Amino acid sequence: MAPSRVLRCCQRGLSWIPVIFINLVVCWSYYAYVVQLCICDKRWLMNNLTVQFIYLVVFHVCFVMFMWSYWKTIISKPSNPSKEFFLPKAEKEQYEKEERPEAQQEILKKVAKNLPIYTRTGSGAIRYCDCCQLIKPDRCHHCSTCDQCVLKMDHHCPWVNNCVGFSNYKFFVLFLAYSMLYCVFIASTVLQYFIKFWTVNTHAKFHVLFLFFVAAMFFVSIMSLFTYHIWLIAKNMTTIAPVFRNGPDKNGFTVGFYKNLTQVFGDQKRYWCLPVYTSLGDGYTFPTRLVNLDSEQGNVDHQADPKRYFCYCLFSTVTYVTNILLLTIFLTF
Ligand SMILES: [Zn+2]
Ligand SMILES: [Zn+2]
Known part of the structure; x- marks a missing residue:
């Protein structure tokens, strides 16, 4: 085998590490919550079978939706130009x-x-x-990691080892939403256990306490990313934004909040929350609000918008600072 091919194979193998890491964390969280907390720890729910049943049902609904949207984002092949x-x-x-x-x-x-x-x-x-x-085509970009041109490319995400673009943007946003819900549910239900440990100093299980901190940390990280993507959807933008040069309008692809939303989630509301493909359009042409006003609407430049970049940096900084704070609190125990 040629050395360059070996190198490429190694690179391809290594790029799965973040995905394996996420899956291991999720499997561990399942074990800690279901086995350690709900089934083995009799003190927490005081043998209250109804509460135990409700917690387990809600947990499994969040878990299934989270994993479903996550794997749909991973396995969706990026759309390429025809x-x-x-x-x-x-x-x-x-x-x-x-x-x-x-x-x-x-x-x-x-x-x-x-x-x-x-x-x-x-x-x-x-x-x-x-x-x-x-x-x-419009909004298409070349991804150097995947080595191909991807329609309506947003970014290459190492956590899903795939390009996030026209074919899987809805799945990616749902994955963020459900992972947030999963973390919120775990953190809020484990909080009672955590407070009990803090005040009464009962013998708490390491798994359960660690679960609280991991869920809280992931929640903060994902929330900033989720907020950012909701803002992008509302404005009909991608992280690689076209900056219109002709005229003051920088949001050329914006066609109103509801229509922007339907471009990603589809026009049938009952499918909005499900990770099934319902995005509108063909990935090549996009309605623009300048089409009837400006015959030279095409003169755009694909550059990083400084304001958007600033927001992104701010989100990341807040995320990291909060995570470090939470980790410090945890380590002081
Ligand atoms: Zn290309
Ligand atoms: Zn890519």
Whole structure:
């Protein structure tokens, strides 16, 4: 086997470590909550079978929804641009022979004329991916980790070892929501046990106390990320945002809160909470509110928005500071 292939195999194997880690933590949390707390610890629920039953049912509902949306995010293959976005053979040869960027742009413009493309680079050029040799559809980006162009790409997430984009964005947001619910349920029900240990100093199980801290820490981390993504959905933006240059409108893809929401979750409300595919659209074309106002709506630039970047940094800092505080409290025991 060639060394580069071995290296790629190792890289692919290593990229599953975060997913294995999350799954191990979840399996352990299941054991700590169900076996150690609900079944083995008779003092906590005082042999109250009704409360025990309710806790176990709610726990399993949260657990199943969380795992279902998590694995849907992992196994959904990212959507890639279709054949029509690749340069035809003749144009591709011409493009490769040509060394002047202006002449290359002319070739791309000729091909792009027949494609539903409204966005451009910052300099007004057609967005072309040299790796995949295709004209990028609107909101499509090349992921260097997956080494492919992904439709409506949001980001590459190491925790799911997959690209989060058009094919699985709904699953990803639901995964954040259900993991938060799972943590909130565990933390709030274990809190009574925790307080008992604090005040009465009964012999508390290590698993149960640690469970409280892990659930609280994960909740804080996920909450900031979830809030950020809800804000992105409401504004119809992705973490890689198109910045409109023509005119003051920076939210060109926004078509109103409800319509933005339906683009991700679909138009049938009964499926909104289920990790089944219901997102609207084809991943290539997106309604914009500028379409009838600005004939040059396409002049956009895909850059990181400084304001959005600041919000993201702020969220991350708050998350880390809170986690460190919680960990310090735990370690002082
Ligand atoms: Zn590409
Ligand atoms: Zn990727």
